Amino acid sequence: MNEEMLVLDLDESHGSVIKNHEFAHCSALKIINLPKGIEVIEDYAFYRCLALEEIHLYAGIKSLGCGAFMGCKKLKKIVIKDVEDDIYFLTEILYDFQYEVEVEIYYKDETFVKLTFPEYYEESVENTPARIIDIVYHGSGYKYRQCIRNRQMDYDKYDSLFSYAIAQNFTPTCIQIALNRLSTPKGLKPAVKERYLEYLREESKEVAKQICKNDDLEIMGVLAEAGYFTENLLRAFQDRASAMGRAEMASYLLNYGLEHFKPKKKTFDFDDFEF
Numbered sequence: 001m002n003e004e005m006l007v008l009d010l011d012e013s014h015g016s017v018i019k020n021h022e023f024a025h026c027s028a029l030k031i032i033n034l035p036k037g038i039e040v041i042e043d044y045a046f047y048r049c050l051a052l053e054e055i056h057l058y059a060g061i062k063s064l065g066c067g068a069f070m071g072c073k074k075l076k077k078i079v080i081k082d083v084e085d086d087i088y089f090l091t092e093i094l095y096d097f098q099y100e101v102e103v104e105i106y107y108k109d110e111t112f113v114k115l116t117f118p119e120y121y122e123e124s125v126e127n128t129p130a131r132i133i134d135i136v137y138h139g140s141g142y143k144y145r146q147c148i149r150n151r152q153m154d155y156d157k158y159d160s161l162f163s164y165a166i167a168q169n170f171t172p173t174c175i176q177i178a179l180n181r182l183s184t185p186k187g188l189k190p191a192v193k194e195r196y197l198e199y200l201r202e203e204s205k206e207v208a209k210q211i212c213k214n215d216d217l218e219i220m221g222v223l224a225e226a227g228y229f230t231e232n233l234l235r236a237f238q239d240r241a242s243a244m245g246r247a248e249m250a251s252y253l254l255n256y257g258l259e260h261f262k263p264k265k266k267t268f269d270f271d272d273f274e275f
Helices: 086-094 155-160 162-168 173-184 188-200 204-214 219-224 232-242 247-260
Strands: 007-009 029-035 056-058 077-083 101-107 113-117 121-127 132-137
Touching: 056 173, 056 232, 077 086, 086 101, 113 173, 162 173, 162 188, 173 188, 173 204, 173 219, 204 219, 204 232, 219 247
Parallel strands: 007 029, 029 056, 056 077, 077 101
Antiparallel strands: 101 113, 121 132
16 A cells, blocks of 8 residues: 555545455555445554544445554544434544544534544553452543444533533633534533533633634634623633734624624713813
């Protein structure tokens, strides 16, 4: 196999099966684009593709072999297209690695959702009296990977785990979880939405830093529509955007403030003046 290949673009002529070890050890491979007809990915098909960052594939995969994506330590994004209900194979992909990953799911009804699955790691702890080894999981990622039930994504279960994420994961990860759910709110309950907004207000300094760093005007608009901003928060975000040279974002926030927080009229007390 070509070890210098950066992008794998298969077409339907490849057939429905990716064979055992077929693309393993492609050390330069960064992006995989699989066609709609793929139904089987056999054992270790993409084993130790160490540079792999993105996987794009269609729903309809019926069998995912052992360790198909094992050792792909740089994988950051999984995109699944043409989803009706069944995405069980996603569970198998997620269990192949323990690092944080973004998943985008495009449904046939044209809805779309973006989810963050946090990292976790396992620790073997010896239980001496019982003479057994217990497996202890650190980080909320293991729980998040159990949110696919009856072969479908359980959004209520996913959202219920946010308190675990706050307790066990870094703040930027928790911010991304909340921002993703607010921007793609499939199955999002009103009370849960408010919990995400509340957390983002509590971490407003880091939120402003993260959004301005990414120059993400779209997510800024999502927050505005969700009623995130108070007058003080808006001013703080404006200051951050200006300090980081985000002129378009600063202008957007200024206009938003003029529309939603009208300047208070000045009043004068004639007793303050000497005649």
